Amino acid sequence: MHKLLARQLNRAFGGVVPAGLDGFLRAIDDAYHSSDADRAGVERSLELMSQELSERNERLRRDIDAQRRIEEALRQREVEFLDLIQNIPQMIMVQRGSTYVFVNRSGLNTLGYESIEELAGVPVLDLIHPDDRQIVAGHMSSIDQSGTLEGRVEVRFLRRDGDNATVEITLVREMLFDGKPAVLLAGTDVTEQKKLRQRLLLADRLASVGTLAAGVAHEINNPLAYVLGNLNYVAERVERLTCLDDDEEDDELREAVTEAVQGANRVREIVQGMKIFSRADQDSTDEVDLASVLDSAISIANNEIRHRARLVKDYDNVPLILGNAGRLGQVFVNLLVNAAQAIADGAADLNEVRVGLKTVGGMVNITVRDTGEGMPPEVQRRIFDPFFTTKPIGVGSGLGLAICHGIIASHGGEIQVESQAGKGTTFTVRLPIRECTKATEPQAETPALSTPTARRVLVVDDDPLVGKSLRRTLSAHDVDLVTNGKQAIEHLEQRRYEVIISDLMMPEMTGMEFHQVVAARWPEHAASMVFLTGGAFSAAAIAFLERVPNRKLEKPFDANALRALVNGE
Numbered sequence: 001m002h003k004l005l006a007r008q009l010n011r012a013f014g015g016v017v018p019a020g021l022d023g024f025l026r027a028i029d030d031a032y033h034s035s036d037a038d039r040a041g042v043e044r045s046l047e048l049m050s051q052e053l054s055e056r057n058e059r060l061r062r063d064i065d066a067q068r069r070i071e072e073a074l075r076q077r078e079v080e081f082l083d084l085i086q087n088i089p090q091m092i093m094v095q096r097g098s099t100y101v102f103v104n105r106s107g108l109n110t111l112g113y114e115s116i117e118e119l120a121g122v123p124v125l126d127l128i129h130p131d132d133r134q135i136v137a138g139h140m141s142s143i144d145q146s147g148t149l150e151g152r153v154e155v156r157f158l159r160r161d162g163d164n165a166t167v168e169i170t171l172v173r174e175m176l177f178d179g180k181p182a183v184l185l186a187g188t189d190v191t192e193q194k195k196l197r198q199r200l201l202l203a204d205r206l207a208s209v210g211t212l213a214a215g216v217a218h219e220i221n222n223p224l225a226y227v228l229g230n231l232n233y234v235a236e237r238v239e240r241l242t243c244l245d246d247d248e249e250d251d252e253l254r255e256a257v258t259e260a261v262q263g264a265n266r267v268r269e270i271v272q273g274m275k276i277f278s279r280a281d282q283d284s285t286d287e288v289d290l291a292s293v294l295d296s297a298i299s300i301a302n303n304e305i306r307h308r309a310r311l312v313k314d315y316d317n318v319p320l321i322l323g324n325a326g327r328l329g330q331v332f333v334n335l336l337v338n339a340a341q342a343i344a345d346g347a348a349d350l351n352e353v354r355v356g357l358k359t360v361g362g363m364v365n366i367t368v369r370d371t372g373e374g375m376p377p378e379v380q381r382r383i384f385d386p387f388f389t390t391k392p393i394g395v396g397s398g399l400g401l402a403i404c405h406g407i408i409a410s411h412g413g414e415i416q417v418e419s420q421a422g423k424g425t426t427f428t429v430r431l432p433i434r435e436c437t438k439a440t441e442p443q444a445e446t447p448a449l450s451t452p453t454a455r456r457v458l459v460v461d462d463d464p465l466v467g468k469s470l471r472r473t474l475s476a477h478d479v480d481l482v483t484n485g486k487q488a489i490e491h492l493e494q495r496r497y498e499v500i501i502s503d504l505m506m507p508e509m510t511g512m513e514f515h516q517v518v519a520a521r522w523p524e525h526a527a528s529m530v531f532l533t534g535g536a537f538s539a540a541a542i543a544f545l546e547r548v549p550n551r552k553l554e555k556p557f558d559a560n561a562l563r564a565l566v567n568g569e
Contacts, residue, residue, distance in 0.1 A: 342372025
């Protein structure tokens with residue numbers, strides 16, 4: 001009977017009966033054989049013991065199964081939790097000492113690594129941008145003292161490929177990892193958000209520059225209109241008074257006046273170039289004379305170029321293209337400034353910036369070539385990447401060429417770069433010819449009119465000096481001057497005019513409102529109105545000029561062009 005008990009014990013103890021039970025089993029065996037009278041009781045006791053052991057064995061088996069299920073559930077939960085940590089978009093890093101012992105998938109992607117093993121032994125500070133290491137070291141010291149870090153900390157990490165990644169650390173806590181003390185860090189890669197904010201800031205600045213340029217151009221154009229107009233008047237009078245004399249003093253006077261006129265015209269060219277920025281935020285497209293846009297861009301960038309290199313223009317007659325002159329002007333100014341800045345100061349006679357304009361197939365090619373320092377291949381590959389720049393901090397944002405690329409692409413064109421270190425760089429912009437109507441031709445100066453027919457002219461301009469300059473220029477005509485629309489209406493009630501010259505933007509009553517009154521009361525005069533514009537265009541003014549067929553004259557005006565317009569030429 002003790003053999004049955006032995007089998008139960010073997011099952012209960014997994015086949016290995018403890019040594020202490022051997023004597024117990026022998027005692028049962030001796031008792032079983034010592035007395036037949038007690039054999040039945042012993043057998044009963046053994047049966048009870050065997051039954052109890054079987055029940056205990058079953059309970060133990062159930063407990064072991066339950067424990068296994070709990071352990072399996074815990075392992076499954078651990079796998080699911082690790083999968084969750086690996087796949088959340090936030091960076092999760094565990095730092096022990098000076099290195100990371102765990103980095104989730106988002107963190108590895110941000111840093112440019114494939115696995116945590118690649119970071120083994122790499123000091124944390126080696127992964128931080130040099131300018132941020134001192135700050136990070138200070139935060140690490142604070143964590144060692146307090147066990148936590150409150151608030152948000154923005155840190156620039158060095159990616160494996162050399163780029164920077166900006167991470168906002170939002171959680172730092174001490175913890176146990178693999179049973180040992182460590183520090184948990186959680187953060188978010190905000191690199192793209194920062195780039196977007198900078199793009200929006202740049203767009204806002206460009207819009208501000210456009211507004212400022214329009215305002216400055218308008219404020220300069222008004223006084224420049226009468227300065228240039230009066231200088232032209234003086235030049236004509238001087239020429240008439242001294243043409244019969246052969247006096248050296250008269251020659252000096254003529255030369256001085258001529259130089260003054262040339263200087264004023266130079267200012268006019270610069271102001272005209274500023275309109276590139278004043279209209280660059282408009283999305284409208286129109287026929288664009290690329291030669292004119294390039295000349296305006298050159299006038300703006302000339303101060304950067306002339307101290308470093310000779311400027312050479314190599315233009316062919318090319319068709320007009322359909323595009324946005326303001327945005328294209330931004331591109332050309334950027335390319336010209338970059339070309340100038342690639343050349344060191346002090347050797348202008350040895351260096352050259354060459355601007356080309358040619359038709360190649362169905363495209364117009366604009367080239368900007370410099371003899372500067374050039375670029376190595378690794379820089380050329382990234383030259384159009386946003387925020388990539390080789391210029392010092394504060395000189396370049398790394399956005400100029402990226403924006404140029406976007407502008408040219410929006411025009412259906414392309415921009416390419418060829419460069420060789422030490423030998424210079426060539427940027428080529430290729431734009432498609434769309435709805436070609438005519439080729440650009442050099443503009444001939446309007447010839448002076450010798451015997452104009454006197455006409456009645458009403459000049460409406462809120463700046464009296466502009467009006468006086470117009471009257472001197474139109475001295476062959478009968479000119480009345482007023483400074484606002486209400487006075488002009490009073491004159492029209494008393495007299496008829498063959499030409500009405502009105503400023504577009506005036507206080508109290510604008511030129512647009514004045515035109516509306518004239519069209520309603522004297523429709524025969526509405527078509528004879530000519531609008532003066534100083535460069536500050538509101539949306540309403542732009543829409544008005546596009547809607548009405550009236551001619552317009554930009555300040556500062558060309559005297560011969562003004563006379564031809566008044567004479568109906």
